[in-house]
Amino acid sequence: MIDKIYCAEIKPEMERQRIKLAGWVYRKREIKDKVFIVLRDSSGIIQIVFKEELSKEAYGKARKVGIESSIIAEGVVKPDPRAPGGVEIQGDRIEVISNVEFFPITKDASEEFLLDVRHLHLRSPKVAAIMKVKATLMQAAREWLLQDGWYEVFPPIFLTAAVEGGSTLFKLKYFDKTAYLSQSAQLYLEAAIFGLEKVWSLTPSFRAEKSRTRRHLTEFWHLELEAAWMDLWDIMKVEEELVSYMVQRTLELRRKEVETFRKDLTTLKNAEPPFPRISYDEAIDILQSKGVQIEWGEDMGADEERVLTQEFDRPFFVYGYPKHIKAFYMKIDPEDERKALAADMLAPEGYGEIIGGSQREDSYEKLVQRIIEEGMDPKDYEWYLDLRKYGSVPHSGFGLGVERLVAWVLKLDHIKWATLFPRTPARLYP
RNA sequence: GCCGCCGUAGCUUAGUCGGUAGAGCGCGCGGCUGUUAACCGCGUGGUCCCCCGUUCGAGCCGGGGCGGCGGCGCCA
Structure with a gap:
């Protein structure tokens, strides 16, 4: 050196x-x-x-x-x-x-061209600032998780078939078998809590959806937590404390970089617990009062979500979604059978969902029933069902989209700018 | 999967009525007593995405294809 x-x-x-x-x-x-x-x-x-x-x-x-x-x-x-x-x-x-004869990036480069030469674009101070903020957010997450007693685990990326709607999975050859790339570590984290109780992992997740939006990538970094003995309200507390610490710590260590991207830090500074909590029912009421065409039972689309996020000046929760718009592994609310014990954390300023979380179904019978209801085969979930057979406990967890958090913190117009080499349906190179 | 838009120089683009394809940036040479993505002059650079058709003649008109972008759905 x-x-x-x-x-x-x-x-x-x-x-x-x-x-x-x-x-x-x-x-x-x-x-x-x-x-x-x-x-x-x-x-x-x-x-x-x-x-x-x-x-x-x-x-x-x-x-x-x-x-x-x-x-x-x-x-x-x-x-x-x-x-x-x-x-x-x-x-x-x-x-x-x-010495460099000529450098391909000049002042009139389009966003598309910058992605074509992303390997060269990465040296720009602006990209470096984003990557520093991303690194600091994750450093803060580790700090918080360590002091709060969570174990980091390292789940597999190669998966066997049929986890939650196979159409969104990337398929690949695994010797003489077929494997899929993980789209979430959740089921594996659920297995891990029986030995470690509070676990987390940071992994890439893959979604084979041809999504063309500013908040989707085919490969993204997924921060997932899972804890035994926690109900939905417990895990929501974990979520807000973690996100708050990540944001406040980043403002402390990377103020300069954050300010090069956003002038108004209000919503970041406001990200202190407790975050506002509204029920799905209240969300529908708010939307209807704003003149949005939506009925109880319908899922909120991007437009609805955007309207809702503009009602808040800090991240907030929406909980108690109808069960039929949520995943099979989520626990049904015993006080209202139509609803799942699920909560999403939405970022303000139009950014929307950054965390999806829920209490998990811990009853063997109910989980089997839900799998059948969703038109799936319980045989494909044998090991997962075993977890409910041998010392099942109430437990909850959530997944945070790292790039989505970065995009909100820096007010980026697309989450692809929050990743080193973005992977989208059309982009696999460089 | 659906809806909309776009493919011209390395990059960003103009191109009228169908008649020899133009500019800025970059790069090269020269100039300039301190620049701030410097400036000024000269020079350099083209498979007009591909195929077929109409026409004396197509970057431009018609048909087909390919590629990309934006949004929706799906979600983190």
């Missing part, structure tokens, strides 16, 4: 100090006997001036270097009001590690 300092570490107080930098040429401007190079590294940018009078050799090399070339430069710190950021480097040495 070379002995260099980061661009962001350079401060006006370091005047006259000699320093070494390594990074990439972000901008270059030539004026008569000077070359201005704005150098970029993972921390930020700094301007280096190469003057012919200071070093003819360095000046000559700097003149020839192309955008995005990798270089090592040396010089002296000099505060200057004309420099971006108020400080610059008077450069007298430059070593060109790898």
Whole structure:
């Protein structure tokens, strides 16, 4: 590792100090006997001036270097009001590690082109800022989970057939058998709670749906929690505490990056427990009062959800959905057989669902009945049903879409910007 | 699966009535006493997505195909 300092570490107080930098040429401007190079590294940018009078050799090399070339430069710190950021480097040495003739990304690139050259786009400070925020959100999640006593587990990604509507699963050859890519670790986490009680996992999930929306990817990162002895209300508390900690911690550690994407931090700052809780019934009432055409029993579509999220200035829960629009493994509300003990967490500002959670059906008989009702075969769920045969307990869990959370936190217009190499029905490369 | 839109230079695009395909950016050369995605001048660069048809002549009109984008459904 070379002995260099980061661009962001350079401060006006370091005047006259000699320093070494390594990074990439972000901008270059030539004026008569000077070359201005704005150098970029993972921390930020700094301007280096190469003057012919200071070093003819360095000046000559700097003149020839192309955008995005990798270089090592040396010089002296000099505060200057004309420099971006108020400080610059008077450069007298430059070593060109790898020169670039021409860099494909220029100022008029379309979003589509940027995705075509995503491997090169990743070096932009804006993308780096998103990835830093994503990393910090997950760091915060780990901090919270650790201090609250949750065990991280590592569930399988290869699955056998028939879990929750096979049409959304990616199919692949597994020697002489057929396997599917996991779309949720949930069933496996449910098995894990019998030994560990409170477990979580972070895995990729795959959905073979040709969804063309700003909140769907075919591959996304899924943070899932499952806990024994918790009912729906317990798990909702976990959800709001976790999300709140992730958001507040990120505001603390990554304020600068967050602010480059959103000016108004209100909804983030408001994300403190308790989050508002409204029932599905209340949600329908609100929508009907807003003139939305929706009847009790119908699922909320994207349009309805958007209207609802605009009624809130922080994340909120909708609980008590009709059972027929929810998954078979969710427990039926004993006080109202039409409903499932399910709750979604929706982000405000039009973002909508970031968490789907529920209390799970823990009775063997009822679960078998639900599987049959949904037109599925209990034989396909033998091991899962076993969990209800041998020491079944009340338990609950949820799944959080990591990219969806990032998209809301940074007010991104599409969750694909929250991932390194987005996978959509049409995009598998790069 | 359904609805809508779009394919012209490396990128972003203009292209009138069907008549030799134009610009900006990038890149190259030159200029400029401190630039801020610098600026100025000159130069460089085309399978007009593909096929078929109409026509003396198609980027433009007609038919078919392929690819992509936006939205819905599905969901995290």
